[in-house]
Amino acid sequence: MDTTFKNTKNSKLNKPNGCCSSHSEDLHSDDDGHSHDHDHSHEHGTGSKFQMFFPAVVSFCLLLIGIAFDHYFPQTWFTGWVRIAWYSIAYIPVGFPVLKEAFESFRKGSLFSEFFLMSIATIGAFGIGQFPEGVAVMLFYSIGEIFQGLAVQRAKSNIKLLLDQRPDSATVLEGNKTVLKKASEIAIGTIIQLKPGEKLALDGKLLSESATFNTAALTGESKPDTKKKNETVLAGMINLNTVADVEVTTAYTDSKLSKILKMVQEATAKKAPTELFIRKFAKIYTPIVVYLAMAICLLPMFFVSNYVFSHWLYRALVFLVVSCPCALVISIPLGYFGGIGAASKNGILFKGSNFLDIMTAIQVVVMDKTGTLTKGVFKVQKVVPVGIPEEDLVQYTAALESKSTHPVGTAIVEYSKSLNENLKVTDVEEIAGHGLKGKINGKEVIVGNAKLMQQFNINYDLEIDDSPFTIIIVAIDKVYSGYFLIADEIKEDAKDAIQSLHKINVKTVMLSGDKQAVVKAVAKELNIDLAYGDLLPENKAEKVEALKSQNQKVAFVGDGVNDAPVIALADAGIAMGGLGSDATIETADIVIQNDQPRKIYTAINIGKQTKKIVWQNITMAFVVKAVVLILGAGGLATMWEAVFADVGVALLAILNAVRIQRMKFE
Template sequence: MNNTFKEIKNIKRDEPDSCCSSHNEHVHSDSDSHDHEHDHSHGEGSYFQMFFPAVISFCLLLIAIVFDNYFPQTWFSGWIRIGWYIAAYFPVGFPVVKEAFESIRKGDVFSEFLLMGIATIGAFAIGQFPEGVAVMLFYGIGEIVQSLAVKRAKSNIKLLLDQRPDSATVLEGETTISKKASEINIGAIIQLKPGEKLALDGKLISESATFNTAALTGESKPDTKKKNESVLAGMINLNTVAVVEVTTAYTDSKLSKILEMVQEATAKKAPTELFIRKFAKIYTPFVVFLAIAICLLPFVFLDNYVFKDWLYRALVFLVISCPCALVISIPLGYFGGIGAASKNGILVKGSNFLDIMASIQVVVMDKTGTLTKGVFKVQKVVALGVSEEDLIQYTAALESKSTHPVGTAIVEYAKGSDKNLKITDVEEIAGHGLKGKVEGNEILAGNVKLMQQFGISYDPEIDNTPFTIIVVAINKVYSGYFLIADEIKEDAKTAIQSLHKINVKTVILSGDKQAVVDAVAKELNIDLAYGDLLPENKAEQVEALKLQNQKVAFVGDGVNDAPVIALADAGIAMGGLGSDATIETADIVIQNDQPYKIYTAINIGKKTKQIVYQNIGLAFAVKAIVLTLGAGGLATMWEAVFADVGVALLAILNAVRIQRMKF
């Protein structure tokens, strides 16, 4: 039973307002050391250890009830009978009473443990031994059920995120040594064989290597890295032995940071959850004093006052009033929502964001990398005043200094005809393109806004072309363009249709030209489309939507999207590890790049909120009825068990439903 209570501490450790705050700070190191083992497997030994105290208690209680009511034994009386019931109480009652004392020592007097302790010990004091044991037994079973639900949710998160290998092969001179990844220092050289997964972030020392990055970005296309380029923990080496220099400690890798963010998600509470905890903090001492009044006040008004009877009513009232169903099931409902999202490849950084997603009215999306694959290919080259070969070589040389996917497409297109050209004075003009010198010639390569900025005339037909165009000027003379096409993601249309079904408005904000954005919007049936936008223009559009009192989610993947993501009510990052700034800023991260997951995240938020409200309604309704009956002496301790533990169990089972739902 002790392990059960330690498991529950782990979900509540960041909840200072809880009436169960004894869980919050009292987290032993041994519970943390067992987390990894518990989260990855639920072996028979673990289950046996959790249920063993409850089984012992149940068996002893059952035998005692049989001796009391069905097969009376002459020896089963007096101190032997009392001792038997104490023995039945101890396995499930001792951990609770111990927690009650610890919570009092830490300043939290009115905890659920104190209520249960007073009620059950009081039942023993007035000779109601079976009821005293039964209340604590069912309470303990409720805690076990909660523990299992927490483990399941944590397991969903771990299965998605724990992509880090535990060890790596380190090169030391001519020898190789296998070391734990957590013990490898920055600057160490590690060797990665084909099929192995990289354990730490680093810099590629080999001339080139191809990696599968699907576990990180959801992008199935292999990614070839060149010498001195960054490689990330979780990437899988595909074709040749690679040598990598470690640049980041194990705990500081990008993958580790995301894992840490999700594990800390329960610290960010939803408003409903915060309200319930504040309510419980006031409600619990109130019902304790009310129970004292129920016990003592009738002495003043009644001639036939019997202390034992009214004490029993007060104890029944205490058991009923315990806020377990609320303070257990509601955080568990949100935690289950986070676990369900993780199971679907969505990382939610806090339960408050589940509440926000449930009320989203407008989804604003970047185009490239969000709705489209971001894998560009040159479809056509038009050269004017220069040879096509020179246009390709000069532009590719300049674009080799950019990391933009469009520039990469031109560089890839130029392969086979590239020369060692002298490149100098390269300058990136945000939202426009590149400026630089190639073999002494000034080259401008970018969108039409770049040409307009430098006063260069170009073919006006370009403005009406529904494709991405890179316009090139050599020595301030319009010299042609590259027509580049991107492909819309397979599930983008389904995603937009699904959002429209739940009355969510869709908007595209893109730096690409208006004709391209309009073509994508028309194909996907998106409500509004704005092109030719700089990063600050995107922020202005989102701000304008928020001023209309609409809940806005923004979905993006690039570093330029980070400010807009921060501005939106819910910021969603596409592409897993696409950009550090975007991932750090986003409230929700979609691991597999699928736009449909936007709808899934909203749906999970709505289902989570629905389950939480169901639990609140159930708990308050049943407690109000049975509290009234208990105060009037019409409810026994058995009804109290149902009103408290029974309702808590029903609420917990309702809360874990979300983890089994298909979205």
């Protein structure tokens, strides 16, 4: 049985009384944690598909033979009870399951179900001697049900394949031996060994010096990611190049991938307004059409002089077949479910179909700076030597900074790539809040900020004081020798993300706790509309509230623990999930797994395309059904047109709904 939605107690959808209850069950699990897949859709193999279609094939063959005996190869024996028995046998393989479901629905107090409509329509057709049409209606309805079930299963399987990458077991190191153990039984602190090509089963900390991983299952990013010793590695990552040792830090059920799976599983519980409306509509609509069908059959008795009961009953039966709102009640949730699946494929997790709708209405995207638009890591952006070769300036500075643990110093050491071993560093003195002083091969080297230079009366280029970024000035033997410009590196796709949002008329705002000068410089480089710095978490919340008070739909994007309250306040809270805090990811409505700002635009685009497809389905279903209902009531449509209006439109709507998972959204 498919386990995509296993152990999801909060994802239960309310079964509509109107119709299609079997398929609405396909989109959730019951409280016992087991999927309630309909009989014809719970298997995936070739053999099981044959079993699913076998009753329909038998019925179809018997129907074709019966029609041939009726019209093309008349047989004297094919009359009376023989003919009735033949078509009854053709009806049973496809009709019995539906009659059984109708009885079960009635027993549970839901008379006006889709199964009830199809049962009375087809039995009524038999009652007036329209045996081939009665069989055909039930046959095509059953085929439609099978394809609907397969569509639902495909949507579920796509998400399962994208996300549930956890292997069931892992190789555990016990002394000098390796033992294969169930992942669910491995304790925190255990060391597991990961061979090249293997998937990591649990979250952990890398003990090996370095290893390269394929992270596509978690982030949607195809580019390999190299991790260094003590960095976090997550369940679902695939080791690419060397044997790696990992210390388990999180239990199997608490891994980030488990949380992601749970988020997607629970997404179906939060339904979009359109979906909720259609479900309520079906409950009212279905009994109304049953009473209208009765009126079509009986009222003409009082107004039509040549009234023939069988003729008007036939019209009523056509009306009933057409009236099934199956195309609406199945294709709409499937459309939203497809949108969630397409988003997952693009590294974005929507925690409910309602958030797909909300993203279509977003007018302002408010973003945190550090970790959202920038990488949150200090990098040397520029080196300006004065009276000394650049290589010498970098090596002297890196040699001294290698004696410090300050992030700025680390950035300079990393920039140098490798330290010059011929440089001997002595007499290192750290001057708190200012920088470092020491001797390198006998030369006095001072590295620090402007205040440190002033302290030692060293003249430097005063223009660099106006820079909003971190400036590290270097003096050798009391002579100004150049400077390093260090800044938080802007993400590669940040500018593209802002441009894309502007193209769809979405206003951009940046909020940051960093100093205003830095925020202003980043905003200018990225062309952000408004930027505010020097903000505390409560100040960020005030800014978002001010935007919302102007009747604007606001999305907030952040990654830190301090962003969680603002994410909760926004109409759509978006978390950067790769490096984001657990609190922020839990609070967010949408999670971007690979931390790319460009995905904000992608999320809006997926929401818009999903809503477009849903409304295409609604319009198509209503128009076709309205036309055939009118024709049927007037005696101008037969059961064959009724079959198209019900099953045909449902299949077209489903094909349209699953189309979203093949779309490109970048």
